Amino acid sequence: MPYRFTVEDVAFLRSPAGEQALDAVARLALTPASMLADVADVRRHHPDHDAALIETVRCRRRAAGRLRNPHRLLASDDAVQQATASMVAAHRAADLAARHPGAVVHDVTCSIGAELVELAAAPGLGGVIGSDLDRVRLAMARHNTADPDIVAGAPPTLLVADALTPTSTADVVVADPARRTGGSRVFRLDQLTPPLPDVLTAYAGRPLVVKCAPGLDYRQLREQFGVVGEVQVTSLDSGVREACLWVGPGIGDAQRATVLRTTPDGSVWAEEITSAEPDDVGAAGDPGRWLIDPDGAVVRAGLVRHYAHRHHLWQLDPQIAYLTGDEIPLGARGFRILERLDSTGDKVLRKSVAAHDGGSLEILVRGLDVDPDALRKRLKPKGSRQLTLVLTRIGRKGVAFVCEAGIRNDRFDGTAPQTD
Template sequence: MGFRFGPQEVTLLRSDRGRDALASAETFDLTKGSMLADLSALRARYAPFEGALIETVLCRRRAREKLRGADDMLFTDDAVQQATASAVAAHRAGEIAARFPGAVVHDVTCSIGAELVEMAGPEGISRVIGSDLDRVRLSMAQHNCAALASAATLLVADALTPTSTADVVIADPARRSGAGRVFRLDQLTPPLPEILATYAGRPVAVKCSPGLDYRMLRERFGFTGQVQIVSLDGAVREACLWTGRDGEPDRRATVLRTGSDGSTHVYEVTADDADDVPSGEVGEWIIDPDGAVVRAGLVRQYARRHGLWQLDPQIAYLTGDTVPAGERGFRVVETVGVSDKELRKALAAHDCGSLEILVRGLDVDPDRLRKRLKPKGSRPLTLVLTRIGRKGLGFLCEQGVRF
């Protein structure tokens, strides 16, 4: 549980004195080893606000890789954890601007305003509204969106009480309660079924955990919209539920990759793409598709697009003689059994030292297996373990290469 901010702390942090104090606090290490001394020094100068300064600096440091402009923003610890990564939010904003030119967009659970910052960017969005019941977080959002004052309107409002006629509604129900993380859709805050019911008939984007059971959502709650699984730089970030996208595929995987120049490259796979691919013997390479593709159940569509095939129709590993651009491929060195004895023999024969273990379809703990195998050579290799039919099989590969 992070530091609990109140109105006084946020008012101080937004003032000139607060900005100077934060600049001073940023010069401290604020590590486990230095914290007592750092806390004492900051208390001597800024009591009783030393806790707010330390928490803000630590939150900014945690947010730097996730959010653009994090060094000038105000956060709570929970807000940093749930905030949508800037690249993901910017991509969503671009989608909305292209689909609804001139749209007014209302984020009904805006929290500290991280998504509002990105939504106010595209020229195709004419106005941004943010609302929340948490006045402290809303005050932080006012600070974070200060540069967007002409385009952003902020207000205190319940997400389940419509307060605007915005063209598009965005919601991000909290996935944590006082007892910790929650997993049931009706235990989110606000509950997901109630959000969908409140804004029925309007275009809505609801951000959810990437582990969302969207099949159950359709079967139990009657959701008929689109499920978009989004990844960023190899990590699956969210499942976004879209309504008002009639005529579009019911599932979509959106893969975002950050380029060396800071730009974002995008590709998508949808449920409407062709999916007729064979299963067969292993080719020169094994490819583990991006997690967004796997979670969206679009492995076959991805394989068809790139001329790959499956090792087994029920397993997400793909194989082929080339590796798609931007993906990581594992060149197969030898096909092996899965017993410890067979694996040790193969590892020794190939002088294996460091060993990466990837598993699908088998009940194997990679860390425990690696400790049992104890590779002692000098060559880095990857072991891909999977099931083909009912048989476990291993593929010893060269260390993965991204193309």
Template sequence: MITTDDVAFLRSRHGVKALENADRLALTPDSLIADVAELRARYGQRAAALAETVRCRRRAVGRLRDPQHWLLTDEALQQATASVVAAHRAAEIARRFPGAVVHDVTCSVGAELIELTAAAGIGGVLGSDLDPVRLAMAAHNVDGATLLRADALTPTSTADVLIADPARRSGGARTFRIDGTSPPLLDVLTLYAGRPLAVKCAPGIDYGTLRARFGFDGQVQVVSLDGGVREACLWTELDDGVAQRATVLREVDGRLHVEEVTDLESDDASVGPPGTWIVDPDGAIVRAGLVKHWAARHGLWQLDPKIAYLSGDAIPPGERGFAVLEQVPMKEKPLRKALADRGCGSLEILVRGVDVDPDQLRKRLRLKGTTALTLVITRIGARGVAFVCEPGVRRPY
């Protein structure tokens, strides 16, 4: 476990050089014991901190900006907000609260703070945390923020906007329970009631229960990045009356593309048979409950009113679609024949609304050909169906 003394060493001139030397080692699972022994021979009790820091920096590539300069722990990295997501939120805070002083009451190693300090239009940035090690790391990672050690459940500032990210992992396990965070989510919402607050939560949180049982009346924003759902953010203040929002972020060729869908848009999407394409909406749209709204926006329709698969004659920009070749009953014998007739040897299987294990089904289908195909399995009414499709293609922006 890294200590504050370790952090002080890592920030020193000698520590920086030691990290450069440690970075020359493989530090893979196979070499770790020997590599740590080599570090221990040179740097004594600092060996574990050096190895963990270098390994964390390597895993942070693609998640944090300039990760080679960060001080991190394994658990802090797992909990850290991706830089692209944090930067988008910082820009949104600047838009909604121009000139605001923002206080991150669970700042950890500073992943959110560094983007807040870089955002134009924010008047000042505070960060606080109970963990002295993470706070010392934040002091290294972030310039321009005022840092203090404080409990998130003890108000310590009069900042205009507050951010909280209750820990959703303990011992490497992720929790989706409303009462399973640290500090407790409901305590955070209650303590800062009446103040502008953004609370980051697990994307699988039951926000319906949060509204119905606990009276949350703010905005739920579900955010995805490059196809993976990252978080749900609870805003205690609505923005132009929006209660549900999906934010889809994608980085393509160095450019960030953003699509947002809200519950104020039309949800007048029809239900019908498959068209040219089947489209699986981004997970943020599905989890925010905005599939019909997104379908209406792009002229798509549902195959079944309770299933998220959509169909249409064109793929929305940036999305992946599957060209429908054939509809087959959800039975193994006709499936095996349909795939064999098309010479299928490689099969991607997508499933919604039906209890099917794709890996087990793929083995039972006994594929022997050379053609790559996609099988989309779903339910229409009470009937399971399968669509044999060409491999997915993504429409460019």
């Protein structure tokens, strides 16, 4: 069971003595093999706060690469799991500032303040408010948002409040209903905490941004709950992180895919595709030089055709998300086609993989009922070359493409993409 922090724990961790103790605990391995000895060591020096110190250091390690300034973060395990990645939150904060210059933004489920940090750091907003019912998380948020190197202006105003009880006249409201209850994920919109329909009702008439799970069924939102708004699906470095619902005055029905990638210099490259763009890609046709696997945000937002139109790609089949073309778009992953097979039978696949000296074999499947791991065991590739085997369907017929190992075009300096 994860440790349950108290307000007294947070007060100690924020004190000079607590900071010194955290520095000492951070030097410990805290691995399964060393944990008994490490716990005994911490308990000997800090018997009243040993669990809080160890859990804080472990949470900081889990947050590394996801949240800003993990080395000074105060957080619980579940708060780290639920917190929005800093790069995603920063992109949204910039979006809010561009849409609502000078606005005061109120995060009504602020938790440990991961979103507040990015809102407060975004130039162009008029102020930031955070509220939560959990006093421990608010105490952590007060610490996490107090870094003057990040929050150049006034730190966010923090208060204890129920997310369903409007407590400010802020211009824009941000909410992140919890998607876990009793340790288990929930998927129904009315089972979130607080329930999504209740959040929408509480802030009707105001611009509202609600973070949801990546699998948000926006058709259900429109058909069952009558919600009109923009659904934004965001990915970071190929992993789909969230769906975000934007509703309020002036926002119409739309889908948006936001693809974020970390560049070699640590900055963030972004591409956005919306349902307002053209989606005419003509009839499905023969494959080009490359098979393109669109980013998951594009697929989940239902914008594969819009993406194809933008990048001069075309579909193999109108119902399948794989695309094809003669170049790999920036930020995308492509597979150079070596051979097309009009059969997905084991014998045909095994012969082709062997002919191309396939050894390490990535298998991708879309539109067919095939278990990649079971198929790889049956094919028993023994060669020395890395290949990718793509199984899909064109019309009602299963087809396979034997390809070179995937290449991701992340060369933001314009040079040639590198093999995965």
